[in-house]
Amino acid sequence: MKIAIVCYPTFGGSGVVATELGIALAKLNHDVHFITYKQPVRLNLLSPNIHFHEVSVPKYPLFHYQPYELALSSKLVDTIKKYEIDVLHVHYAIPHAYAGYMAKKMLEEEGIYIPMVTTLHGTDITLVGNHPFYKPAVTFSINNSDIVTSVSESLKEDTLRLFDIKKEIEVVPNFIDISQRKTSFTDCQRELMALPEERIVTHISNFRAVKRITDIVDIFYNIQKKMPAKLLMVGEGPERKSAEKKCRELGIKDKVVFFGNSNEIDKILCFSDLFLLPSERESFGLAALEAMVNKVPVISSNAGGIPEVNNHGVSGYLSEVGNIEEMSENAIRILEDDTILNVFKENAYKEAERFDVNQIVPKYIALYERALAIH
Ligand code: GMT
Numbered sequence: 070m071k072i073a074i075v076c077y078p079t080f081g082g083s084g085v086v087a088t089e090l091g092i093a094l095a096k097l098n099h100d101v102h103f104i105t106y107k108q109p110v111r112l113n114l115l116s117p118n119i120h121f122h123e124v125s126v127p128k129y130p131l132f133h134y135q136p137y138e139l140a141l142s143s144k145l146v147d148t149i150k151k152y153e154i155d156v157l158h159v160h161y162a163i164p165h166a167y168a169g170y171m172a173k174k175m176l177e178e179e180g181i182y183i184p185m186v187t188t189l190h191g192t193d194i195t196l197v198g199n200h201p202f203y204k205p206a207v208t209f210s211i212n213n214s215d216i217v218t219s220v221s222e223s224l225k226e227d228t229l230r231l232f233d234i235k236k237e238i239e240v241v242p243n244f245i246d247i248s249q250r251k252t253s254f255t256d257c258q259r260e261l262m263a264l265p266e267e268r269i270v271t272h273i274s275n276f277r278a279v280k281r282i283t284d285i286v287d288i289f290y291n292i293q294k295k296m297p298a299k300l301l302m303v304g305e306g307p308e309r310k311s312a313e314k315k316c317r318e319l320g321i322k323d324k325v326v327f328f329g330n331s332n333e334i335d336k337i338l339c340f341s342d343l344f345l346l347p348s349e350r351e352s353f354g355l356a357a358l359e360a361m362v363n364k365v366p367v368i369s370s371n372a373g374g375i376p377e378v379n380n381h382g383v384s385g386y387l388s389e390v391g392n393i394e395e396m397s398e399n400a401i402r403i404l405e406d407d408t409i410l411n412v413f414k415e416n417a418y419k420e421a422e423r424f425d426v427n428q429i430v431p432k433y434i435a436l437y438e439r440a441l442a443i444h
Pocket residue numbers: 080081082083084086161190191192193220243275277279350351352353354355356
């Protein structure tokens with residue numbers, strides 16, 4: 070099949086999933102065309118059947134806001150025609166499903182039918198899309214997609230609760246390429262990060278308020294009172310400054326490393342002992358899954374879809390959002406005993422196997438085939 074994928078090219082989970090999906094489809098000999106405003110960050114290999122088409126938005130002084138949706142739908146029309154694309158798959162409803170629908174309609178005028186699969190990722194539904202300013206347009210573009218998927222049962226329930234949805238929503242969970250992880254473990258350089266007796270605690274995100282970054286600092290503060298430990302904070306975003314300030318105020322800044330955005334998260338996770346994800350909301354928690362496949366147990370909140378990924382008492386522990394005391398106690402329970410830690414590490418990996426690329430990508434292919442047959 071020839072598949073066009075629209076996504077955000079940044080470090081957000083939706084862009085990562087879309088990129089990994091495109092790479093997996095290309096390995097299965099499908100022809101994949103990424104259409105977005107920048108080469109996706111995880112797309113570091115362009116192969117004969119992976120293509121990237123940049124959406125450029127020319128700046129014009131009249132526009133207070135540059136019309137990205139217009140440029141995207143025009144680029145979609147051109148690319149779909151030029152490369153005879155079979156299926157359009159848009160990730161993150163805003164504004165991709167809306168622009169995709171416009172492209173579909175423009176192509177229909179020329180007698181070209183293109184089925185559109187829309188994947189809902191989380192904040193496009195729970196935070197941004199639910200805002201009254203966007204809600205009618207988001208509802209419309211979901212209802213007018215040919216197939217709609219969500220990355221967890223929890224996100225499906227949220228979508229049905231928050232919007233007037235007339236379409237079936239199929240749950241296709243996020244996934245991970247386990248075989249690729251196995252081969253990249255060779256250069257794990259733990260000694261560069263911490264002393265042998267120190268435990269390494271890690272968090273990776275876009276440092277937005279929804280991630281409750283200061284809870285992470287509080288939990289780590291409690292951990293380091295009980296054992297030698299380091300906290301590795303990976304990512305960039307609005308909450309980073311306040312987290313750094315809090316580390317200074319608590320007198321733990323020497324034990325915390327802020328990395329900024331990284332393309333080498335497997336290298337960081339390979340020497341991590343525990344992953345913290347105390348988010349206010351999380352449709353899935355891809356970062357937790359990436360930790361688990363690297364044998365890193367997870368202390369998380371029980372928000373949204375996280376319980377579908379992190380298995381309480383097996384791959385880690387879950388607590389109510391904001392229950393810093395319980396999260397700290399559970400973290401210490403896992404970290405203070407080598408035997409317990411090793412059991413959780415192995416369990417985390419086993420739980421991650423449920424989300425292997427080979428289990429999940431065929432589900433998308435089956436949906437594309439169904440979308441093609443709709444016409
Ligand atoms: O806020 C983020 O974590 C980024 C956001 C995105 O759309 O890029 O992530 C959402 O999609 C990810 C991939 O499906 C999920 O793993 C995240 O849980 C989800 N984030 C939220 O729901 C807050």
